[in-house]
Amino acid sequence: PSEEFESLRRKIFNDVQDVSYFVNNQLQKLNRNSNLNDKIKFIQKNFQERINLLSVELENLSESDTLGDWRKVESENLAIKIQNEFHDLQNPSDCEKRKKIICDLNKSCGFGCQMHHVMYCFITSYFMNRTLILDSNDWRYNSHGYEAYFKPISKTCKTSKEKSTDWTGNQYETADVIRMPVIDEITNKPEFFPLAIPKKYLNSLSRFHGDPFVWWAGQILNYLMRFNTKFEELVQNVKKKLNFQAPCVGVHVRRTDKLGTEASFHALSEYMTHVKEFYDRYDLKTSIKNTRTVYLATDELEVMKEAKQNYPDYVFLMDETNAKTASLNQRYSPESAQGVILDIHFLSQCDFLVCTLSSQVCRMAYELIQTRYPDASLRFKSLDDVYYYGGQLRHNVIAVLDHEPNPGYGEIELKKGDLIGLAGNHWDGYSKGKNLRTLQEGLFPSYKIRNTIDSY
Numbered sequence: 001p002s003e004e005f006e007s008l009r010r011k012i013f014n015d016v017q018d019v020s021y022f023v024n025n026q027l028q029k030l031n032r033n034s035n036l037n038d039k040i041k042f043i044q045k046n047f048q049e050r051i052n053l054l055s056v057e058l059e060n061l062s063e064s065d066t067l068g069d070w071r072k073v074e075s076e077n078l079a080i081k082i083q084n085e086f087h088d089l090q091n092p093s094d095c096e097k098r099k100k101i102i103c104d105l106n107k108s109c110g111f112g113c114q115m116h117h118v119m120y121c122f123i124t125s126y127f128m129n130r131t132l133i134l135d136s137n138d139w140r141y142n143s144h145g146y147e148a149y150f151k152p153i154s155k156t157c158k159t160s161k162e163k164s165t166d167w168t169g170n171q172y173e174t175a176d177v178i179r180m181p182v183i184d185e186i187t188n189k190p191e192f193f194p195l196a197i198p199k200k201y202l203n204s205l206s207r208f209h210g211d212p213f214v215w216w217a218g219q220i221l222n223y224l225m226r227f228n229t230k231f232e233e234l235v236q237n238v239k240k241k242l243n244f245q246a247p248c249v250g251v252h253v254r255r256t257d258k259l260g261t262e263a264s265f266h267a268l269s270e271y272m273t274h275v276k277e278f279y280d281r282y283d284l285k286t287s288i289k290n291t292r293t294v295y296l297a298t299d300e301l302e303v304m305k306e307a308k309q310n311y312p313d314y315v316f317l318m319d320e321t322n323a324k325t326a327s328l329n330q331r332y333s334p335e336s337a338q339g340v341i342l343d344i345h346f347l348s349q350c351d352f353l354v355c356t357l358s359s360q361v362c363r364m365a366y367e368l369i370q371t372r373y374p375d376a377s378l379r380f381k382s383l384d385d386v387y388y389y390g391g392q393l394r395h396n397v398i399a400v401l402d403h404e405p406n407p408g409y410g411e412i413e414l415k416k417g418d419l420i421g422l423a424g425n426h427w428d429g430y431s432k433g434k435n436l437r438t439l440q441e442g443l444f445p446s447y448k449i450r451n452t453i454d455s456y
């Protein structure tokens, strides 16, 4: 299929979902101040059933006429090519002569944030044709460092004899060994920074995948997070103990220190609405009643208790120890690292994710799930942000239709072709952003835009 065909197909899928957000949201508002409650509930239920069927039909269409096979071959081949490239870059035969980048794992934040820091170092070394050296001494989670859980990211080039240079001015382009700062300290960000993907893979990736950067990020994590033998054994044991099985929906509920600072509270019921929707559609697709399994990860133990008590129709796979060691007072310990690595792993082994993309744990699971499907860009529901990368250069979208703002709704004008800096999706039919032509900020219907893909 052409890229045009695939983009159109994905756009229709998104638009159907968007219609459902819009109508459900409007009906909910009506429901609050109306004496037609029964009628509205009837419409909601019927509408949802029809939307579910449409979504399943579209999913079937996406796999029909050998399209599914084509996408699978295409993504598997590209994944192999890229993993080989990473391997070669990281295992030079002439380490001493190689230009290098040194990256400190121990950024003063959580594991997801630290891994995204390493990912940006890795992206930099990839595009600058350097070898990445990971410094995981004094890691706040585990004094034994990264290799307590993962295979070394290089076998042949693990240290650097030369003195390292800081990233200042243009020195990063020429110095033999650069020590990476945190991404926010860089003012002259090169064009290969997120959300760019390698230009040479743009054609292939943008055809088979709905969000190429996320797939690319998944490939990097896949390379970085290869479990060592001991940890792989543990993962297999936990898998058996949990009786981990497909189908499964991964739910991540981030609470405690994140609330009020970087994210808002969301009740478990909000997450479960989307889990139900996934299984209603899955039952329709498979024509059987499936066991409704949920892998639940959270940093708040109460959420696990609530899940068990209030949702008897669901089977919850969860480990209370992980929730306990996730709390701030136990967080920076080997037990906590083990917990979060396991949680991210099992979330990413599910068929679908429901979480808040404001959390780096959720973002990592979303990146990793991409390595298990040719295109898992739609296998998630975020209760807050759209996908982003901390410190990203930009996330622009293009208007595909004109928009005349409805007065009083905080909307902005769009002209077909306008570039808009995307701020977020309100998941009610509207997105928010800044029109780069008029510099106006505000809301516009989500179906009137399409994504752009940066490449380098």
Ligand code: GDP
Pocket: 109, 110, 111, 112, 113, 114, 252, 253, 254, 258, 297, 298, 299, 322, 323, 325, 326, 327, 331, 336, 337, 339, 340, 341, 343, 358, 359, 360, 361
């Ligand atoms: P963010 O703060 O949610 O964006 O994600 P970070 O990964 O940067 O920091 C949060 C840290 O809290 C994680 O790395 C974990 O140490 C801990 N944490 C948060 N949620 C969970 C969870 O669901 N399970 C476990 N085991 N740990 C969690």
